[in-house]
Amino acid sequence: MSAERGSAAEVVRVENLAKDFRVGLRARRQRVLEGISFSVRDREIFGFVGPNGAGKTTTLKILMGLIFASAGHATIVGHDVRETEFRRHVGFLPENPYFYDYLTGREILQFYGRLCGLSSARANERVKTLLDWVGLAHAADLRLRTYSKGMLQRIGLAQALVHDPRVVFLDEPMSGLDPIGRKEIRDLILRLREEGKTVFMNTHILTDVEMLCDRVAIIVKGQIRYEGTTDQFLEAGKRETDIVFSSLPPEMASRLEERGAELRGVLGRLEIRVAEKDVTDVLREALAAGAEVVSVAPHRASLESIFLSAVGKAQQRGDSR
Numbered sequence: 001m002s003a004e005r006g007s008a009a010e011v012v013r014v015e016n017l018a019k020d021f022r023v024g025l026r027a028r029r030q031r032v033l034e035g036i037s038f039s040v041r042d043r044e045i046f047g048f049v050g051p052n053g054a055g056k057t058t059t060l061k062i063l064m065g066l067i068f069a070s071a072g073h074a075t076i077v078g079h080d081v082r083e084t085e086f087r088r089h090v091g092f093l094p095e096n097p098y099f100y101d102y103l104t105g106r107e108i109l110q111f112y113g114r115l116c117g118l119s120s121a122r123a124n125e126r127v128k129t130l131l132d133w134v135g136l137a138h139a140a141d142l143r144l145r146t147y148s149k150g151m152l153q154r155i156g157l158a159q160a161l162v163h164d165p166r167v168v169f170l171d172e173p174m175s176g177l178d179p180i181g182r183k184e185i186r187d188l189i190l191r192l193r194e195e196g197k198t199v200f201m202n203t204h205i206l207t208d209v210e211m212l213c214d215r216v217a218i219i220v221k222g223q224i225r226y227e228g229t230t231d232q233f234l235e236a237g238k239r240e241t242d243i244v245f246s247s248l249p250p251e252m253a254s255r256l257e258e259r260g261a262e263l264r265g266v267l268g269r270l271e272i273r274v275a276e277k278d279v280t281d282v283l284r285e286a287l288a289a290g291a292e293v294v295s296v297a298p299h300r301a302s303l304e305s306i307f308l309s310a311v312g313k314a315q316q317r318g319d320s321r
């Protein structure tokens with residue numbers, strides 16, 4: 001099978017992809033993707049992460065063969081995305097799927113099943129399986145008009161799975177959902193991975209990245225800023241350590257403050273944040289002065305702050321469009 005072309009472990013491969021849009025009356029050229037490269041591995045949940053306007057949906061549309069790249073190359077399971085073969089391997093949930101809302105959940109899935117070439121009997125069977133899988137068996141015969149946003153998103157996911165694809169592409173699958181709806185979608189995405197699927201998801205919701213994604217690529221203003229494991233990405237925030245004291249002699253406290261450490265009182269205890277490299281020295285000195293230590297723990301910057309600093313660096317470098 002051609003999936004084994006190139007690296008078998010690579011399900012999606014993007015090389016130097018660029019996209020220009022022509023805008024305005026004089027058709028000024030706007031470069032929206034500036035030659036991006038990344039790859040998605042077999043059976044992983046891959047997060048394509050970036051702020052609004054970064055170029056995520058544009059990239060996904062190129063991958064789905066809906067628009068064409070201005071330069072560069074992309075393959076899905078070894079097939080060029082400008083050809084049609086790859087389509088039977090992929091499921092796609094767009095950001096705001098539009099369904100005829102006078103159809104029922106069962107009818108819409110049957111419609112997509114037949115569209116994918118399933119026989120009527122096979123489509124019925126598949127639809128039943130999927131309705132159970134997304135937890136909508138009870139609402140199968142209600143019109144989509146009566147569905148909540150979360151239910152619509154689950155029907156959208158079922159639609160993307162009708163032909164049992166190997167790779168599933170999701171554009172902002174959790175946006176606009178309430179916490180329960182988000183958890184439901186998250187759990188389904190995790191189940192997809194358990195069932196051996198590869199998941200590609202566009203998102204700007206960082207907690208979902210942290211909870212779901214094995215690897216991420218960070219895109220800012222049409223350029224990839226980072227590609228790697230989510231763990232490594234989070235690691236960037238672990239360079240500081242929080243030390244909590246139950247007691248700290250006042251002279252030691254002022255010495256630490258002189259060195260620039262910020263002391264905070266928390267529930268009758270004192271906490272300081274120090275650089276990782278200073279932990280041993282600070283502890284040795286404090287213990288020698290008679291301090292009592294409650295805990296020493298790596299401080300993990302919030303995903304937001306790591307992300308913002310990646311975005312900030314891009315802006316400081318003066319990148320502009």
Ligand SMILES: Nc1ncnc2c1ncn2[C@@H]1O[C@H](COP(=O)(O)OP(=O)(O)O)[C@@H](O)[C@H]1O
Nearest residue numbers: 021023032050051052053054055056057058059
């Ligand atoms: N059809 C289009 N014509 C012109 N500009 C577009 C078009 N589609 C998207 N863009 C622009 O491309 C940039 C990236 O958009 P998009 O890929 O939708 O970002 P994201 O999905 O990351 O929010 C934005 O500046 C957007 O305005």
Ligand SMILES: [Mg+2]
Nearest residue numbers: 056057058095
């Ligand atoms: Mg988008």
